[in-house]
Amino acid sequence: MAASSVAVPAMILFLPPLLLLLLLVAWKRSRRGNAARHVVVVVLGDIGRSPRMQYHALSLAKCGFSVILLGFCSSKPRDDLLHNDRIQIVCLTELQRLAVGPRLLQYGVKVVYQSVHLMWKLMWTEPASYIFLQNPPGLPAIAVCLFVGCVCGSKLVIDWHNYGYSIMGLVHGPHHPLVLLAKWYEKVCGRLSHLNLCVTNAMREDLAENWAIRAVTVYDKPASFFRETPLDLQHLLFMKLGRTYPAFRAPAGPSDSRIERSAFTERDMQSGVVTCSSGRPALLVSSTSWTEDEDFSILLTALEKYDQLRCDGERLPALVCVITGKGPLKEFYSGLINKKHLQHVQVCTPWLEAEDYPLLLGSADLGVCLHKSSSGLDLPMKVVDMFGCCLPVCAVKFRCLHELVKHEENGLVFEDAAQLATQLQTLFSKFPDPAGKLSQFRKNLRSSKILRWDESWEQTVLPLVAGT
Structure with a gap:
């Protein structure tokens, strides 16, 4: 009797979100025909400070894809990205760190919030053929993107810039339980992606040897606007x-120390040489x-x-x-x-x-x-x-x-x-x-x-x- 008295309110509480999720899945699948030339680029960080993912978005747009770029909008991205008709920026809301409670609890609350928020944003976007994801940070983004990809038929591309667990290790130490859990998470989830990119040959070899992940090296290269300034x-x-x-x-006055x-x-403005x-x-x-x-x-x-x-x-x-x-x-x-x-x-x-x-x-x-x-x-x-x-x-x-x-x-x-x-x-x-x-x-x-x-x-x- 007690169990049934708890179950009924629980069903009433969770039934509307479940029905909404099922409706979203049906809607996404009905629009799969629009996905072929559409890509979602995900940065669980500040878009303006993620140049490589901005470049991915611009290159995809240049090659005829429509792009949705999801991330935090703390600083301004490049104007050519903002003014590109093929690119739409969708801002994620960043949860500020809680001021109370144990650090592990604060971190857990942040992960849960980011998981729900990112999933909600991805489910409401146009169906995509690919989801490009920057890692790190990959917790919880890899798991969320994998789930959405399974539901909507999108293929996940992980762009490995580094390992998230190694960055956490700088703060907590390499043998901290949270660091070891993050390493296991990256390793397991990384294997489930459709395609993996990485930034060096050394990382490509490490992914293959230690994580059984095959990746393609895509070196960072300067964009065309990085050049000597006139x-x-x-x-x-x-x-x-x-x-x-x-x-x-x-x-303003005579030179001092x-x-x-x-x-x-x-400088000589004609010849471009230093005159002093x-x-x-x-x-x-x-x-x-x-x-x-x-x-x-x-x-x-x-x-x-x-x-x-x-x-x-x-x-x-x-x-x-x-x-x-x-x-x-x-x-x-x-x-x-x-x-x-x-x-x-x-x-x-x-x-x-x-x-x-x-x-x-x-x-x-x-x-x-x-x-x-x-x-x-x-x-x-x-x-x-x-x-x-x-x-x-x-x-x-x-x-x-x-x-x-x-x-x-x-x-x-x-x-x-x-x-x-x-x-x-x-x-x-x-x-x-x-x-x-x-x-x-x-x-x-x-x-x-x-x-x-x-x-x-x-x-x-x-x-x-x-x-x-």
Whole structure:
């Protein structure tokens, strides 16, 4: 009797959602004829900070597919994506972390909410031939997309950027039960996908050997808008940034011990060559998501050593160091930066609009990458973008970096702050001499004829989905 008294209210509670789900399934199946040239791209993260998935969407649209792009809308994507008639952005609502309760409970509530919310959004979208999913984050997105794919006849394509469990391991430790559960989840669910893409050959081999997942390597490639910035656009960019960030402002009076920022524009606008042999500060750029897999104390320590060398009379240019990006550790590192007392180095940490970031890279003299893969199997897309702008790079060493950065050819590889400081001293010792090593790296990049994203995508991914 007690059991029946509980069962009846439970049936009344769950019957409407179940009926609605069945109606949605019937509706989706009735519209399967529209799915052949339709794809859903899913990012369980900020679309504006997921360039590779934006590129997938743009390439699919260029090749005649209609695309729905699902993700968080925290920052603005590129204008060419926003204004593309074949691409519709559907915003997911991000659940803010609960302020009370055990951390495991907070995480569980977030996963349940994301599962229901993502499933609801996917069920209401047009039926798709493929669901492209970025991993990580894959919990709970892989399972949800697999379920929706089974219901609606969509094929799941997982684009492996890294392993989610390895990123969790940076916070909780590799043997934490939650990390081990996440690893099992990725392994099991990943095997159920129709197609797998990955970012390096090392990851492709690891997926095959340890997870029995066959994947196709699709290297990150720079989009066409990553290129060297013309001098007139450099000037406009510096003027725009100078309205917000003091490091880009010209000094109002006589020069002092700080940086003469106005010298950035002391160039011959006709020939495009630097007209000043001294005085112009060098522009160093790094970009980051401010997460645990990037140790920016390495760069800050190297900048201190560089600043001391210049104070000791070394013939080195002053530096403007721009670190772009958003992320959880930005406040922590901003505090460290504010405590530094550098005389010949200025550090600023702006968040740039999508259209300004390529212009900044194309205006810079050197890029620095501190991405140290949690799995050792992915490559930093920021370096790909820098190379697209023919910008030489100093990058911290990890397992498969050699697939991208060629030491002493297109940049330098370092292991600690002391090595980075030495490399900065070497590269800028003859700045901006065209015969210097920095200029030679740039010449090597110019002559390498870097393959662009559209060409690479059409060679590797299009043949895999063109038969739909």
